[in-house]
Amino acid sequence: MQDREGLKPIDWLVTSIKPALSSIIAILGSIIAGSIVLALSGIDPAFAYYTIFYEALATDFGITKTLVEMTPLLITAVGLLVCFRAGIWNIGAQGQMLIGTLFANVVGYSLGPLPTPIILPIVLVAGAIAGAAWALPPAILKAKLGINEVITTLLLNFVAINLIKFLIKGPLRNVAEEHPQTYPIVKSAYMPTFFGTQIHVGILLAFVIAAAIYFLMVWTKLGFQFKILGESIKAARYVGLPISRLIILAFIISGGAAGFAGAIQLTAVMRNVNPAWAPGYGLEAVPLVFIAKMNPIAVIPLSILFAVFLVGTDIMHRTTGVPVYFIEIFLGIMLLLFAVSEVVQRFRVRKVREAGV
C-alpha cells in the first residue's frame, strides 16, 4: 500500500544508535567535564585518564581488581534492572546488600567447618535470602497499601547501616579483636580463586547471573509481565496480571541479588564485616542501570566501565594524589548529563507521540 523501501544501512545505524544516544552523551560528556575538573586542579587530564585506564586494565593487578570490583556492581545492577523495568524504584540495594552480607557472615562462621561445596552455596544463598527479606517490608507496603517505595527503601538503607553498626559493636562483635568487627567466616567458606590469582569464582557467577536475568527479561513470561507492569499499570490491570505478586517478586529478585553480591564480596574479599565497611555498589548501581537504559546486555560493559573508573581513580589517588572524590564528581556529572539528555529527548518524543495519532 505504501512505498515501502527496505531499511537502508544508514537508517539501521540511526535507529540502533538513537536509543543509546543519551548514554553515549553522558559518558563522553562526563569524561570531558572530568578533564576540566582535573585541569582546574592542576592535573593533566590526558595523563590522568591514561593512568586510570592503564592502571585498571593494563596491569595484572589492575585488571584483577577491576573484575573483582565489577562483580558486586553487576549483580546488584541486574537485580535492580528487574525492579526498574517493572516500574518499581527500589533504591534500597545498599541496605539489602549490608544485611545480606552480615547474615551470610553469621552463617559462615556459625555452621562450622563443612566442606566448601556445601558451605559456600549455603553462605551465598543466606546472603540472598537476607537481602530479599530486607526488601520485603517495602515490597508488601507497596503491593498492599500502595506506599511509595522510594521513601521506604531509602529509609531502610539508614536503618540497615545503623543496625549493622550496632550488631558489630555489640552482639556480633569478635571479642578477640581490638577493633570492633565480626568473626570471620570459616576457611572452607572462602570463595575459590583461579591459579593463585585473586580472580575468583564469584566473577563467573556474576556473568551467569547477568545472563540469567537477560534470559528472564527477554524469554520468559514473568519477564514479559514485569515489562507490561512497568510500561502501564492500566494495561496490567486490563490484562489481569497479578500485580501485587509481581511487585513482591521484583523486590525479592533485586533484594536477593544485592544480598548475594554482598555475600560474594564477603567470601571472596572481606571474610568478615567491620563497621567502617560502607560499600557504594548499591548506590552506584542505580545510575548504572539508568545509563544502561535498563538493557540487560548494556549493564555488563557499563559495570566494567564503572569498575575501571573506581579502580583506576583509586590507584591514581595513591600514586599521584588526585583526590578520591574525583570519581564521585565524575559519576555525578555522568548521571546529570544522562538525565538532562533523556529529558530533552523524551520531551521531543513525547511531543511527537502526542501528535502521532
Add this chain to the structure above:
Amino acid sequence: MVGITKTFPGVVANKDVDFEAYYGEVHGLLGENGAGKSTLMNILAGFYRPDKGEIWVNGKHVKIKSPKDAIKLGIGMVYQHFSLVKKLTVLENVMLAITTNSFKIPRQSKIAEEIEKTAQSLGFSIDPYAVVADLSVGEQQRVEIIKILIRGSNIIILDEPTSILSPVEVSGLFEVLRRLARDGKTIIFITHKLEEVMAICDRVTVLRAGRKVGTLTRDEMKSAQRLVTMIFGSEITTERFDKRALSHSVREVLRAENLVVENDLGVNAVNGLNLVVHEGEILGIAGIEGNGQLELAEALAGVRPIKSGSIYFKGRKLAKPNPMLMYSLGVRYITEDRIGEGLIPSFNITENLILKSHRDNNFINSWFIPWTKGQKLAEQIISEYNIIARGPSSVASTLSGGNLQKLLVARELMHNPTLIIANQPTHGLDIKTTQYIHRKFVEQASNGSSILLISNDLGEVMKLSDRIAVMYNGRIVGVFDRENADREAIGRLMIGHGIS
C-alpha cells in the same frame, strides 16, 4: 505546502505532497488509515521536519523548525488525544499554553475574561474555573480550541476531532467551526466520515499511500462514491447487514442482574442494570457517552470490580469476575482506550499481540515465550487486517491511529471468542476497514460468538445488532429487536424521554 516528502525508517509517509488551504474555509483531509494525514499535519504544526518541500504561510516562504515556530505563524493543532492537564482548571491550562514563551505572566482575571468572550463568540459558554477532568470530552475539545484561539492561531488543524464525540456534540463542533471559518480562519479537518465532509467541508484533499490524489471543491464532491474511489483507488461496495437472518437463539451466554458499578469518582455509574446476551447474537448498546457504558464494559470484562448485583456466565454465577477468569471463559474486551490500556506504545506488534494470550496455556504452555511463534502470528494478523507497518517488530507508537485500532481489534478477535465486548471498535478506522471489522463481527456471530457492541455511532449499532438495548443513567431503559427498532424511539430513550 509544496512538494512535502517525509520518510520514517523504512516508510515513506508523505511523498511530494502539495497542499493548499485558503482563509475562511473548512478544508477536509481524507485518506485511508496510514495514508499520511497526521504526518502531513504534524509537519505543518512543527512536530516533524520534512525531508523535502516548502511551506508557505500568508504568501511567505517559511521554515517551521519546531512547534514554537508554528505557533508564531498562527498554526494550532487539536490532537485526538488532548494535551490538557486534567487536574488543572480551564484557566490554568490556557495560561500554560500562552506563557511558555515569556517570563511575564498575564493577569488571570484578564485571561478568564478572554476565555469567556472567546467562548461566547463561538456560541457556547465555559467556566474558566472548572477543572478539566470534570468536563465532558466535547467540552474538553472546546477548551483546546479556545486555547489555540487565544494563542492567536489563524490556521486550526483538527485531527479526527469527531471520533470521540456524540452526535449532538458533533453538530455543536460544526457550528463552532463554521463560525471560525466565517471569521476568516482556516480550518483543516481530518476525518474518515464522509457525511461529515459533506456537511462541513468547503474543499477536500485526498491522500493515498503518502501521495496526494487530488483536491475537490464542494461542487465536485457531490457524490460520496467519487470520494470513496479517490480514497481507496477503487470502488467499494457498501455491505448491508441488516438483512441477514436474525439470531433467535435463546441460549443465554451472559446475564447481569441488578448490577451496580462505581466509576472512578465513586459514583454509581451502572445502577441496577439488567441485561442478557444470547449465544450468537450481536447486542448493541445505544446511548449517549457517559451513561455507564464504559463501567458496564469494564465490569463484564472483569477489569472493574462490581459493587453489587451478579454476573452469570452460561447460567453459572461468577463469584468474583476478574480479567483472567473472563479471558479463560472466552470473553474478549476491545477497550476504547487503545493507547496505554489496550496496547502499549513502546511494545512492538508481536508483544502487543500476545499481551493477553501469553498467559493462556493453550497458546503457550511453558514458562518461556516462543517469540518465533508470536512473530508468525503477527505476520499473519498484519496481512489479514492489512496493518500498515514494517513488520512484526514495528513499535506500536510508530503506527497510525487506525492501524493501532486494527491491531487491538485483531487481537481480541483471535482464537474464536465466546463473547466479545466491543467498546467503540471502529474508532478512527477508515470506511473500508470499518466494513471489514463489521463483516468480521457478523461472521463471528454466525459462528456462534456473542458480541456486545457499544458505540457512540447509533448508525453502527442499528446496522449490526440483532437486538438494541438503550442505556440511560446506568440502566437499560428499553430493548428493541432489529425488526422493530425505530431510530426516533431509540433516540428519545437515549436522552431519557418517556422513562418513568
